[in-house]
Amino acid sequence: MRIDGRNNDELRPIKFTRNFIEYPEGSVLVEMGKTKIIVTATIENKVPPFLRYKKTGWLTAEYAMLPASTLKRKNRDIQSLHQDGRSIEIQRLIGRALRTCIDLDKIGEKTIKIDADVIQADGGTRCAAITGGYIALCDAMKTLIDRGEIKEYPIHSIVSAVSVGVVEGEVLLDLNFIEDSKADVDMNIIMNDKGEFIEIQGIGEGASFSREHLDKMIESGVAGIDEIIYDQKLVLDSITKEIGVNL
Amino acid sequence: MRIDGRNNDELRPIKFTRNFIEYPEGSVLVEMGKTKIIVTATIENKVPPFLRYKKTGWLTAEYAMLPASTLKRKNRDIQSLHQDGRSIEIQRLIGRALRTCIDLDKIGEKTIKIDADVIQADGGTRCAAITGGYIALCDAMKTLIDRGEIKEYPIHSIVSAVSVGVVEGEVLLDLNFIEDSKADVDMNIIMNDKGEFIEIQGIGEGASFSREHLDKMIESGVAGIDEIIYDQKLVLDSITKEIGVNL
Amino acid sequence: MRIDGRNNDELRPIKFTRNFIEYPEGSVLVEMGKTKIIVTATIENKVPPFLRYKKTGWLTAEYAMLPASTLKRKNRDIQSLHQDGRSIEIQRLIGRALRTCIDLDKIGEKTIKIDADVIQADGGTRCAAITGGYIALCDAMKTLIDRGEIKEYPIHSIVSAVSVGVVEGEVLLDLNFIEDSKADVDMNIIMNDKGEFIEIQGIGEGASFSREHLDKMIESGVAGIDEIIYDQKLVLDSITKEIGVNL
Amino acid sequence: MRIDGRNNDELRPIKFTRNFIEYPEGSVLVEMGKTKIIVTATIENKVPPFLRYKKTGWLTAEYAMLPASTLKRKNRDIQSLHQDGRSIEIQRLIGRALRTCIDLDKIGEKTIKIDADVIQADGGTRCAAITGGYIALCDAMKTLIDRGEIKEYPIHSIVSAVSVGVVEGEVLLDLNFIEDSKADVDMNIIMNDKGEFIEIQGIGEGASFSREHLDKMIESGVAGIDEIIYDQKLVLDSITKEIGVNL
Amino acid sequence: MRIDGRNNDELRPIKFTRNFIEYPEGSVLVEMGKTKIIVTATIENKVPPFLRYKKTGWLTAEYAMLPASTLKRKNRDIQSLHQDGRSIEIQRLIGRALRTCIDLDKIGEKTIKIDADVIQADGGTRCAAITGGYIALCDAMKTLIDRGEIKEYPIHSIVSAVSVGVVEGEVLLDLNFIEDSKADVDMNIIMNDKGEFIEIQGIGEGASFSREHLDKMIESGVAGIDEIIYDQKLVLDSITKEIGVNL
Amino acid sequence: MRIDGRNNDELRPIKFTRNFIEYPEGSVLVEMGKTKIIVTATIENKVPPFLRYKKTGWLTAEYAMLPASTLKRKNRDIQSLHQDGRSIEIQRLIGRALRTCIDLDKIGEKTIKIDADVIQADGGTRCAAITGGYIALCDAMKTLIDRGEIKEYPIHSIVSAVSVGVVEGEVLLDLNFIEDSKADVDMNIIMNDKGEFIEIQGIGEGASFSREHLDKMIESGVAGIDEIIYDQKLVLDSITKEIGVNL
Numbered sequence A, B, C, D, E, F: 001m002r003i004d005g006r007n008n009d010e011l012r013p014i015k016f017t018r019n020f021i022e023y024p025e026g027s028v029l030v031e032m033g034k035t036k037i038i039v040t041a042t043i044e045n046k047v048p049p050f051l052r053y054k055k056t057g058w059l060t061a062e063y064a065m066l067p068a069s070t071l072k073r074k075n076r077d078i079q080s081l082h083q084d085g086r087s088i089e090i091q092r093l094i095g096r097a098l099r100t101c102i103d104l105d106k107i108g109e110k111t112i113k114i115d116a117d118v119i120q121a122d123g124g125t126r127c128a129a130i131t132g133g134y135i136a137l138c139d140a141m142k143t144l145i146d147r148g149e150i151k152e153y154p155i156h157s158i159v160s161a162v163s164v165g166v167v168e169g170e171v172l173l174d175l176n177f178i179e180d181s182k183a184d185v186d187m188n189i190i191m192n193d194k195g196e197f198i199e200i201q202g203i204g205e206g207a208s209f210s211r212e213h214l215d216k217m218i219e220s221g222v223a224g225i226d227e228i229i230y231d232q233k234l235v236l237d238s239i240t241k242e243i244g245v246n247l
Helices: A085-099 A125-146 A177-182 A211-235 A237-243 B085-099 B125-146 B177-182 B211-235 B237-243 C085-099 C125-146 C177-182 C211-235 C237-243 D085-099 D125-146 D177-182 D211-235 D237-243 E085-099 E125-146 E177-182 E211-235 E237-243 F085-099 F125-146 F177-182 F211-235 F237-243
Strands: A014-018 A026-032 A035-044 A058-065 A111-120 A159-167 A170-173 A185-192 A197-204 B014-018 B026-032 B035-044 B058-065 B111-120 B159-167 B170-173 B185-192 B197-204 C014-018 C026-032 C035-044 C058-065 C111-120 C159-167 C170-173 C185-192 C197-204 D014-018 D026-032 D035-044 D058-065 D111-120 D159-167 D170-173 D185-192 D197-204 E014-018 E026-032 E035-044 E058-065 E111-120 E159-167 E170-173 E185-192 E197-204 F014-018 F026-032 F035-044 F058-065 F111-120 F159-167 F170-173 F185-192 F197-204
Touching: A014 A125, A014 A211, A026 A125, A035 A125, A058 A085, A058 A125, A085 A111, A085 A125, A085 A159, A085 A185, A085 A197, A085 D085, A111 A125, A125 A159, A125 A185, A125 A211, A125 A237, A159 A177, A159 A211, A170 A211, A185 A211, A197 A211, A197 D211, A211 A237, A211 D197, A211 D211, B014 B125, B014 B211, B026 B125, B035 B125, B058 B085, B058 B125, B085 B111, B085 B125, B085 B159, B085 B185, B085 B197, B085 C085, B111 B125, B125 B159, B125 B185, B125 B211, B125 B237, B159 B177, B159 B211, B170 B211, B185 B211, B197 B211, B197 C211, B211 B237, B211 C197, B211 C211, C014 C125, C014 C211, C026 C125, C035 C125, C058 C085, C058 C125, C085 C111, C085 C125, C085 C159, C085 C185, C085 C197, C111 C125, C111 F111, C125 C159, C125 C185, C125 C211, C125 C237, C159 C177, C159 C211, C170 C211, C185 C211, C197 C211, C211 C237, D014 D125, D014 D211, D026 D125, D035 D125, D058 D085, D058 D125, D085 D111, D085 D125, D085 D159, D085 D185, D085 D197, D111 D125, D125 D159, D125 D185, D125 D211, D125 D237, D159 D177, D159 D211, D170 D211, D185 D211, D197 D211, D211 D237, E014 E125, E014 E211, E026 E125, E035 E125, E058 E085, E058 E125, E085 E111, E085 E125, E085 E159, E085 E185, E085 E197, E085 F085, E111 E125, E125 E159, E125 E185, E125 E211, E125 E237, E159 E177, E159 E211, E170 E211, E185 E211, E197 E211, E197 F211, E211 E237, E211 F197, E211 F211, F014 F125, F014 F211, F026 F125, F035 F125, F058 F085, F058 F125, F085 F111, F085 F125, F085 F159, F085 F185, F085 F197, F111 F125, F125 F159, F125 F185, F125 F211, F125 F237, F159 F177, F159 F211, F170 F211, F185 F211, F197 F211, F211 F237
Parallel strands: A058 A111, B058 B111, C058 C111, D058 D111, E058 E111, F058 F111
Antiparallel strands: A014 A026, A026 A035, A035 A111, A159 A170, A159 A185, A185 A197, A197 D197, B014 B026, B026 B035, B035 B111, B159 B170, B159 B185, B185 B197, B197 C197, C014 C026, C026 C035, C035 C111, C159 C170, C159 C185, C185 C197, D014 D026, D026 D035, D035 D111, D159 D170, D159 D185, D185 D197, E014 E026, E026 E035, E035 E111, E159 E170, E159 E185, E185 E197, E197 F197, F014 F026, F026 F035, F035 F111, F159 F170, F159 F185, F185 F197
8 A cells, every 4th residue: 555545556635626716718726636736818909929920829838846845945946047847847847748738820820828826736746737727727818708808719629747656666646755766767648638648758867667567557647637637627627617518 | 186086195005815825834915015925934943054053033024026016927936946136136125124023042942934926016025024924924934823832922123115106296105006106206115103213215216316306205104004004903913802902 | 402513403514426336327426424425316218117118218216335334333135135125115215305306207218327425424324315316316307408318407406314213302503423213203304395295204102292393393393404505506507507497 | 662762771871989088977969860969978977966974876868959050050059048848858868777787886976977968860860879888888887897996897787769759650760850740649758678668758740649550660679679779789899798698 | 219100290190081971062071190080071051040031051060089089988968967168168169169160141141060979089170170171071062062052162261180299309290199288288280281370289298398399399290280280181182173173 | 748747768757655544564655646546455364165275365456447437427336237248258358367476375265355446537547556555565565574474575576567559640658538549559567677578458449450550569568568567666655665575
């Protein structure tokens, strides 16, 4: 049995608090066990230079951790004048993942800024940021429809992410921080609700892993994502009904 | 009557959620109306160079706003590679204010890092950060005592802060964002529970103000601070009892 | 008696050397005792983005100290790649203070850049920078009139500033560096020639202060500012006569 | 047939020029088709702070592109004062990959700096940097042995990397720049000579991919890596013979 | 005799490998003994702000060293967030030197970016960068003519550079790194093929030098430049013939 | 005749105001016509890392211009987060030049910081900074002797600098800003009082120059430096007498 009593293939409890922050077009507090992240989706009426005059929109993401969100306090990026390498990797991943579920042609020359700010980190923050980012993104699109700024709901699939790893030979789903520290392999799987892969990253943490472990991790991750998508659908039920889409 | 129905000398509801974040020695979610700030107090076992080998401690503060905490999204400091001037002013103020209530000799060569991260801003964030910072600071000191790292509770007075301003000729207590935008004068008053001033900043926002208005604002602020200190005492009741201090 | 022989309510000698630098539209060397600051006012024919197309002007200030202007040599900001927090606070204050005395609508889409560069610091630099900045500003406006670039003299009041503090229980006017180091309270008072307050900042330096001390400091500051305004009027006499304004 | 006449499962010609630069302990010019990278391994006699006094060494990597190495000239990082996000991702990957093949305890308190500088980029630079980095690393370790600075050859496995992708439904091995631009999926596979995975990154470029494609890409990558390892062994033949290891 | 067997007035072997990099409009690998530099000339269809709408072009240069190009590994500029002072000096020199040989009016509103990246440094890199930069520049201009983007070949003279110094009282031509380290005077001479000086920099390295040594160094440098120009003409022979210019 | 009435070989009036700033060990206001520079020499009791434990000292220089010191206001370096390239070139030159006149072994492990801050620029600032820097340096060494921190006066020669150029075919000594803007060649000559060269920099400003012009410029510069050294000796007369050295 795992350190927090879970089975190997068991997710931690997921909780989405929609509209956690008042100002942005969409926002959520996503909790995955003790991991807590505020994710917001803000709309700006301009696009980056490489898209100007192309009548399409853009989605980009930023990821950061509050200084006291980790066991050992983490200095702010501004102190060292450069953004943490890990944060850059993660925010690029969040952006790529969420861009796959939306038809950006349908929002016109707007930029969707996803901000994921971790207020408490207990493993799996990049996956929770993607899963929660999807919720904030949907709410922001709903806001644009309500304001009459776009006509059609531009989201065509659900994006979800989960971590999985190998700890002492066992494949564990949804690692918490302590498990993550001991893992020989750490894998992040991002998928959509059509059972397709969006991104898959398997990292041998100072170790290597066999094809067999790779396949088992994918299997466990696919099952975990199924459950998360169920929760995402549930919490977005009101949008689905109002918009009339079947996501 | 004011935009949110308050009387001129009426505070917004204050709420302190202690231990909001698990890792730092002290933490609080402070809410003053719709202004919401996570304030944490983290202990580091070293002091800045100018205090080395002096057998005393230090307290310093950092203040930042989440990008989506304001009406118009605010870029992160790291984007422009320099910290926002207003944030620097505020964090210096928070540090100065909280250093007045603690006997740093009693904590040894440690640094207390106060982090105030605004998650939703509706006016008065610097005052709420000080008021909440006091709570996080007390909890952190209690943690040190519980861990046996210090012997004596080093806090000797309560620090509290409130804003007051002149809007259309009226002296208003605890301005929200809309009132603040329209104010002719904006004053921040920081005091302790002995009725003494710690800091007072009165700024004519593109205007000037008379001695009479100055005195009225001070009067209103002093009354407001009395109420806030009452709330601070209430929420820290458990510490007071355990430690046996009469703050 | 004070360290330099002054009475408690006595200013140090003030000296303004107008047109100290040849290129900018206005410039002054302001000396307040041994504190010496070069303040210049340069006109640029553009405004910051937030004012574009609004047919009004802007005034902004920058403050810096030469490395050898202080007792212990101060590194240049560029060394650490971030501007000193204290300098940012001060330049924001200078800008706010001087913006209150000028009708920026009357200068059109221009920016007035006030540069205050301390060449020797002996306390009270922020106040001297404001007091001298007013002189440089007036000269710059006179230059614009002489060049035919503006029609009406846009300045409508005199801005002046002085520091006052409590040292060993005594209220002292215009602190020098040694007094400032020992002060329990340090207050900066910025006023105009109508006896109105523009800004007031009282800081308990690791201490707190009573309402009585607050009132005494304000009283002493108000008297000091009266004298400084007298000197400012004197040195600008030629402008007053030419322009025909009664400042 | 592919744009450059290759079969779908065919690598571009690989060429290693050992000792390309004279000063560092190990260096190589690695060419994979028109992709050309100088990779060097330099030894420094210190370790990063987190490893001090632990009697072990460290390996870290930096990756950069010469401005004219790409079709459209790329500005130097120093221009914008922040390192390119993609470069950070890649250099972290290079470091992680190469750390898996070496027993850092055996080199003592030294840091191995791998510098990968792309002089011409035609796709697959991160994989070529890893493959070539392995050669430079081996030469650097041989240098340490020749100098008598270490006793035992610390490398225990061969690290190799290859890219594979899906272009117009076909699984292609070792994508060049044009193929990479058109790919729906882009996967980087890093393995060792025991047939184990070190890292695997599959990215749907604005698209998603099926389990079937995932398996086919892995299969193609595994075969490609077999060939590259053959070339790596060949070029390091002299070391293998002298050291007497059977890698 | 010198450390590498040369006579005092003898250059090291020079080698130019034209079109070393495929993408930029001009590129060369220049080798001067063991000093090796990749110099590229890239064309951008815009000019810096100070030249906009003036119907003329610009040429600017950047110089950098790969980390492992020197005996002791050199950190990348981005690490310290400021460009190395020596590099700035050198790139300004390269730009000034090459701007003297080209009629920038003839290329229209384009910018020629010269990138000199040292891959192995053994003294004389700034001179080799200028000498090689001339080759890359010529090739880039030839490319523009071939593309029909300019009509007339804009280069009107050859630019060449050489170092000369005084080591133990002897005037030595083309110093290598070891000689340079021991030199009392270090001089860089930049000239054109008309025997005119473009720039001359003589630096007493912690020492001073007489008029006699100055004259001898100039004499030696002038002779050395004659030889280098001969080599430059040779390697550009094909351009000269095609264009029909007599450089 | 020249724009300001001087003969071609005539210097502008030089003026040195010693001890212009009170805090640093040496300081001077140097004026060369309308060029005005505050140069200070501050002593720090440490040396840079590369000199630690070598029982010798160091001298380094920093050069900057006040924003309003030039015809068109110059932004502060901190704005763009990088130091102006020209300033870096100049401060490196000042440091090299002044290091030639002092025996740094005689000051022990101290660093002499020369700060040259231009308050008004009218051409020739780098030369005036060196010439004035020599004065500040002498005063700082005298201070160290007076304080008993060093025993022997470590300065063994006078350093002086002058600019010379070719304007419309005429060789002009000590160019002012307008002449400098029109010059075809700009040369800076740094010499000592033994008639030896310390540094010589001749720059064809977009043009080239003949050997004849080179020789004439050197001749004119040598004569100019003779005069400046006379003035330097005069102003330092008191030191010479007290120390008993014959500089």
